[in-house]
Structures are given as structure tokens and as C-alpha cells.
Amino acid sequence: MNMYDSEKMAGILLEEGYALTDESQKADLIVFNTCSIRQKAEQKFKSELGRAKYLKKTNPSLKIAVAGCIAQQQGRAMLKKYPNIDYVLGPQNIHKLKDALKTDITKIFVEENPEVQYMDLPVLRKESVAAWVSIMYGCDNFCSYCIVPYTRGRERSRPSKNIYTEVYRLASDGFKEVTLLGQNVNSYRSDMDFVGLLKLLNTVEGIERIRFVTSHPRDLSDSLITCIKELPRVCEHIHLPLQSGSDRILKLMNRGYTFDHYIKKIERLRKEVPEIAITTDIISGFPSETEADHKATIDALKTIEFDGIFAFSFSPRPGTPALEMEGRLPDDVKSQRLYEILDIQDEITTNKNMKFKGTIQEILVEGVSKTDSDKLSGRTRGNKIVNFRADNSCAGRLVSVEIVKVMRHSLEGKAI
Numbered sequence: 001m002n003m004y005d006s007e008k009m010a011g012i013l014l015e016e017g018y019a020l021t022d023e024s025q026k027a028d029l030i031v032f033n034t035c036s037i038r039q040k041a042e043q044k045f046k047s048e049l050g051r052a053k054y055l056k057k058t059n060p061s062l063k064i065a066v067a068g069c070i071a072q073q074q075g076r077a078m079l080k081k082y083p084n085i086d087y088v089l090g091p092q093n094i095h096k097l098k099d100a101l102k103t104d105i106t107k108i109f110v111e112e113n114p115e116v117q118y119m120d121l122p123v124l125r126k127e128s129v130a131a132w133v134s135i136m137y138g139c140d141n142f143c144s145y146c147i148v149p150y151t152r153g154r155e156r157s158r159p160s161k162n163i164y165t166e167v168y169r170l171a172s173d174g175f176k177e178v179t180l181l182g183q184n185v186n187s188y189r190s191d192m193d194f195v196g197l198l199k200l201l202n203t204v205e206g207i208e209r210i211r212f213v214t215s216h217p218r219d220l221s222d223s224l225i226t227c228i229k230e231l232p233r234v235c236e237h238i239h240l241p242l243q244s245g246s247d248r249i250l251k252l253m254n255r256g257y258t259f260d261h262y263i264k265k266i267e268r269l270r271k272e273v274p275e276i277a278i279t280t281d282i283i284s285g286f287p288s289e290t291e292a293d294h295k296a297t298i299d300a301l302k303t304i305e306f307d308g309i310f311a312f313s314f315s316p317r318p319g320t321p322a323l324e325m326e327g328r329l330p331d332d333v334k335s336q337r338l339y340e341i342l343d344i345q346d347e348i349t350t351n352k353n354m355k356f357k358g359t360i361q362e363i364l365v366e367g368v369s370k371t372d373s374d375k376l377s378g379r380t381r382g383n384k385i386v387n388f389r390a391d392n393s394c395a396g397r398l399v400s401v402e403i404v405k406v407m408r409h410s411l412e413g414k415a416i
């Protein structure tokens with residue numbers, strides 16, 4: 001979501017006559033699009049901001065803007081703490097970047113923007129094959145560890161007509177894949193629900209693949225599962241955050257489901273769409289998590305065998321109920337549990353990937369591989385990265401590739 005917001009801010013700046021540079025010492029404006037979902041992201045921002053402060057000494061006309069969730073949370077306090085900052089813009093106010101640049105007075109834009117879903121901003125897309133498309137903003141779920149409902153505001157769905165127009169234009173511009181973005185896409189609701197939206201977008205000629213993130217397990221409906229099964233452009237991949245295998249911890253997290261509820265959804269998904277790839281998020285070391293709770297998460301991983309996970313240690317976030325919870329675990333316990341989770345999942349992912357060896361996969365080629373410039377890189381419908389040798393003219397096309405080698409995070413293939 002933040003990367004997409006950055007593309008929008010770049011689009012606004014391009015319209016204002018700015019150009020992008022990789023060399024920060026040449027910049028007239030530096031925009032930090034911050035994330036506060038975890039403490040580490042905040043620390044990274046602070047050290048980058050320190051570097052920018054020195055650039056301002058050699059280039060006094062340099063402007064510094066801070067956008068994103070840290071900006072939203074800290075607002076005016078941020079300017080007091082860091083007087084070198086010129087503009088502060090929360091995620092609901094990125095469209096005001098344009099106005100901010102027209103004034104020399106320091107500006108703060110962190111107010112609620114109830115119209116955010118109606119804004120169609122210019123986007124400078126980094127990729128030319130796959131594009132992100134926001135379908136909704138904010139979240140109403142208030143998971144006890146999460147800052148999003150406070151920084152991105154309450155849930156608002158974008159009108160289906162605007163989404164359709166954006167996807168139609170992307171197809172006309174040669175894009176082949178769209179990823180629909182929302183904190184909880186399953187609860188999309190405008191003049192139609194999420195299933196209706198998928199059916200509508202499935203009619204856009206030229207778009208070969210439709211993906212979506214993120215789905216909330218509580219709201220994953222049978223009709224959505226049927227859509228994944230029946231709509232040819234909707235990919236067989238779902239990211240369904242579990243967070244913990246312990247019902248007690250799930251309750252403390254305010255997730256709104258039990259493990260039993262979750263696994264029934266997985267069973268239904270696999271029954272209807274046997275080839276579906278399922279990925280998840282896990283938080284290890286939530287306050288008061290016992291060894292038994294941790295073991296329940298390990299057991300969940302072994303039982304479900306996800307295709308991949310994003311796992312992190314619990315990071316207390318100011319302004320969330322979890323910050324006040326008793327039973328905060330020491331860092332070494334959190335890390336040790338996290339490593340255990342990652343080790344077990346590495347083994348599961350490798351075993352799952354082994355099943356691809358010798359199979360022929362349809363790959364949407366995204367471009368040159370990030371790890372080997374002699375190879376092209378693309379993804380399977382299940383979102384697995386495949387690197388293979390082929391002519392550069394394959395970029396942006398669907399090609400058949402035989403999987404010849406399996407790595408933990410990617411597959412190696414041979415174009416056929």
C-alpha cells in the first residue's frame with residue numbers, strides 16, 4: 001500500500017514538473033513515505049532523515065516532506081522534534097503534496113479525508129507489466145496490535161466505476177496483471193461487493209491476471225472461493241493472515257476468528273481450488289504468549305503447510321491496545337520463537353516447491369531477474385518467482401516454462 005502511495009506521489013510530482021533522481025545530493029525535494037507498522041521501519045526512517053539533514057546544509061533550498069503513517073501519528077510533534085522537515089502529510093492527504101510545494105510555510109496535512117475513495121490521482125508506475133490498484137482505504141477491524149485504523153482511517157470503498165476505468169486504462173497501456181489493494185478486500189462494498197467487482201474486472205480484455213491483497217479470514221466467503229475457482233483471470237493464490245495458532249492469542253489480538261474457523265476456510269479453499277497457493281502472516285511473541293501458545297502456532301504451520309509466510313516478532317506500537325497489555329516478552333524469547341517459526345517454514349516451503357520440479361508453469365514475464373541479469377524473471381499464477389533464460393522480447397508475455405531447479409525463495413526454469 002505504501003509503495004503504491006509512493007507511486008502516486010511520484011505521479012503528482014511529475015505533473016508538477018519534477019523528475020526522479022537516484023542521487024539524493026541532487027534532489028530539490030526528498031519525500032519519505034514512512035511506515036509505522038513495526039519499530040524497525042521507524043528506526044530506518046530516523047537514520048535516513050539524519051542523512052537528509054546534512055544534505056540540507058549543503059543545499060539550503062532542499063525541501064523535506066514526510067508522508068505515511070509516522071507522519072499521521074506524530075503530526076505537529078514531528079516538526080518540533082525534527083525542525084528540518086518542511087511538510088508532514090498523512091496517508092489520507094498525499095494529494096495535498098502539490099499544494100504544499102507551492103508555499104514556503106511549513107505545512108501539516110493530517111486531517112481525516114472522508115473523500116479519499118473518490119480521488120483518482122496520477123500514478124508514476126515503476127513496473128510496466130503488473131500494477132497495483134487501490135479498491136479501498138482504511139480498516140474497521142481494530143486488531144489490537146495494529147496502527148492502520150488510526151492512521152489510514154475507517155474503511156472506505158472506491159466506486160467500482162473508477163476501479164474499472166483504471167484497470168481498463170492499464171490494459172490499454174499494455175499492463176497484463178493487476179493487484180487489487182485494500183486492508184481487507186473481502187469487505188469491499190460500493191454499488192457491488194468484492195465478488196461482483198472481481199466478476200466485473202474479469203471482463204477487461206488484455207488483463208491476464210487479477211490478484212488481491214489482503215483477505216481477512218473472518219470475511220472470506222464461499223462465493224469468493226467460487227470466484228477464484230471459476231474466473232479465469234483471478235489467480236489461484238490467496239494471502240490469508242493467520243497471525244497465531246492459539247485461540248487465546250487470537251482473542252487478545254481481536255482477530256475475530258478461532259483457529260478452527262480458520263482451518264475450515266483453508267480446507268474449503270483447497271477442496272474447491274486444489275492448486276491454490278496460500279500464504280500468511282505470523283506475529284511471534286505477542287504479549288503473554290506462552291510456550292503452549294507458540295507451539296500451537298508451530299503446529300498450525302505444520303498442519304496447514306503454507307506456501308510462504310511473512311513472520312515478525314511482536315512490535316509494540318504507540319496508540320494500540322496491545323501496547324498496554326501485560327506479559328511483554330523479552331526480545332531474546334521473541335527472537336528465538338521467530339527463528340523457530342522461520343526454520344520450520346523454510347523446510348515446508350522448500351518441500352512444497354519441490355513438487356514443482358519437472359512441471360510446466362505459465363509464467364507472466366516481468367523483466368530481467370533481480371538476482372541474475374542474464375535471466376528473465378516472472379511469476380506463476382500461484383505467485384512463485386521463476387527465473388529462466390529467454391529472449392528479452394518475452395517481457396510482458398505469458399510463456400510456458402519447465403521448472404528444473406528448486407530454491408527456497410524462487411524456482412529456476414527452462415523456457416519451452
Ligand code: SF4
Nearest residue numbers: 139141142143146148
Ligand atoms: S485487519 Fe489488518 S489492517 Fe485492519 S486492523 Fe487488522 S491487521 Fe490492521
